[in-house]
Amino acid sequence: MSASPPVNSPAVDTSVVPNGSPRRPATSVVVTGLGVISPLGNTPDELLDALHAGQSGIAAFTLIPTEAFSASHGAEATKFTGHIDDYGPLEKALQRTIRKGSKVMCREIEMGVASAQLALHHGGFNSEVFDRDRIGVLFGSDYIMSLPEEYSAGIAACIEDGKFNFAKWGETGLPKVNPLWLLKYLPNMPASHIAIYNDLRGPNNSLTLREASSGAAIAEATSTILRGHADALVVGATGSRVHPLRTLHASMQEKLAADRENCGEMSRPFDSTRDGSVLGEGAASMLCESREHAEARGAQIYGEVIGYGTSAVGESGGPRPIQIAISNALRATLRSAQNAGHGETPVGHIHAHGLSDVDIDRDEAAAIQDVFGDVSSQPPVTTAKGHFGNLGAGGGMVEIIASLKSLGGDLFPIRNLESLDENCPINAVTTAGTPAGDSFISINVTPQGQASAVWIRKAS
Template identity: 40%
Template sequence: MAAHKRTRVVVTGVGVVSPIGIGNDRFWQSLLTNRSGIDFLQSVPTEGLPSAFGAEVRDFNPVELLRDRKFVKVMCRGMQLGVASASLAVSDARISTGQMDPDRLGVVFGSGRMTCHPQELAAIVEACQTANGFSPDLWGREAVGKVAPLWLLRQLPNMPAGHVSIDHNARGPNNTITCRDASALLALSEAVRVIEAGRADAMIVGACSSNIHPVDIAKFHNFEGLSRRSDDPSRACRPFDFERDGTVVGEGAASFLVESYEHAVRRGADIYAEVLGTGAGCDGYGVANESAGVGLVRAMESAITAAGVTPADLGHINAQGKSTQTDDIVESRAYHRVFGDLALRIPVTALKSYIGHFDAGAGAVELAGTLLSLRHGYLPATLNYEFPDPRCRLNVARGEAQRLASRTAITVNRTAMGQSAAAVLRAI
């Protein structure tokens, strides 16, 4: 019996909405010139917050990037960023009318936490107030009518995938991934499997999230640990640096058009890179600790095996690099377990030093950074890597962007609870 021919899967469109630029050109130039997107927060009051720093997407007008402005009112901030990034990715892929069979174009999108904030329910609570305090009995008579009929649509994590599907008439397979930091790479992995199975010719892949709100910032600090620095925002996020003391909140999104190689060639698409292999794993410990990292090890080993490459083939690692003490150590040890002595030589970049941390969306923006690095042949430096941590022992790129020795890369993401994903990509 003849061996089954593997379906090659490639990325042909990239769209970025990030704290360091909206659109691929602005985003890439910021990476090349070491321009951080972390600053003092401007869109929310910071009094009483654990940190006054954040990476906000400035000058973002959703009406300019969404196909139908009427949907803005039923989108939270994260959704707006994600759907806008999908429009940019589809435009970047230069899909002309009639090139895509709608039934063969699908969507798989990662979503971060879409929190219902207290002010959204203020009118409801007020309607239930009496002289004796809050009265649940008034809910049915007075309060329920003050709930906007479409209010829930702003909170549902599957809505970004739905909006993207409607916008681009993508009637093929559709799914949502809600696995925090790992969501974008898991979405990419699912899209690859869908195309390999012949269920679609192309998939719109992405992830989005926004944590720029006092409630989200407080939650983030409790679960992840924010930097307590108060002097220079741009120096607060310090992946793998000995003086790191926490991460910084942010917001953003990125999307990609992923399609079979044959389909891309038939329509004359410009290809960024081929997805050689993906992998996933979980620690199983329940909490992050310095002995964890098994999930990340399994994810990288699976991705490398599926890709048919060796660690020596990798030109760089695009790291999770959260800038917390424990997470960076766990990640570094995972690299040493997988790569051995090569972990001291393979260049590592950590883009959260530019864009902060915003769970699902951050992983997508970092994946965009990997794809643009492979396209242009340069690796962005990691910002604020000044005092190497001897517990990490990695070849962290710093200073200026450096030329890639190889156009093959591995990009990884890992949640605080140990869910991990990895992808190996190669420029072609």
């Protein structure tokens, strides 16, 4: 009988490459493809150009009724119609499959799938250079809410004398609900659809961490590839705050910016006059690979993930849980980079969450100061939310791609930051011409105190 391995012995990856030789552990994870659906356009270049031009994606809502809400403006991804052309170049068979599948995809899922297809195309995905058993999907989202009209016919059938009769629902109401309605809203469906449409048979995972989903997805994807469990992963997130019920929830539970005559001035991150966040929608994806795999196929490399961290701090953690959570996530990111040998890499800039909420902006600024010191020692700090507000779970990934595209060039200033709040001691970028540097750290946090951060540097 063979002896059992020691309890503390390292795990061995027994996967093999097609010729039968053992597969070596990945040395790093790189980004080779980008896909974006946003209020400022549906390509990375459109997004970055709009940010540098100071454009706002905030306008009057067209997708939801506004009579019951405190705000009538937000940032819709108006260029995304759900038409098959929005998914980028596709073979005819895949076009037909996605068209058919769209019947069980709500808008939020459609945006996520479209961003993934755009990233796959941009990254040069094809079955000749990818082992389908070694490429998978890791996707972030929030919980996805059904539209009221899914139940309207069933509810109407149960109305008697102006009141809803619960006793009729089982026999009379429920049969009028589409039997496949749930498939349109399950938060694991973006990863499911993307894998099925492209026959990606590797690791598949879904994370639902609201605004922190993007950074957490990149963290988990990087770990998965470094463990040797995959050669490549489609990593993305999708989200929407523009939804009859979601918008109602937000208006009741969060501090939303009041309507202004110039709606483009509603989102004012870190400004002394800010009064709340603005609701939006969007999605973005990246194709992430081991450096060895990317170089072997001659892929263009846009960036390298060198650090990541997450944290969750509730009210029991102290009076400023969001500050503590962000500080923890930042320190974890710096530690992970140090452990991977990247500790001496300069941080070119920080892409802040920058929600435009009075308390959350204050706590985020305090966390940045806590980790990086006073303004004179901090990297430049920017955020894209002044342009399009809170895109929900997809916002972090849109912001990460904006920062990634900026590396080696100039940063976009924080839109609408006219007077920095004295309670927000950050090295805020307020004018054009600030260098983005060769790396950045992106921060995102939920109102519940879940924070994620990721550190990406320019390809070398």
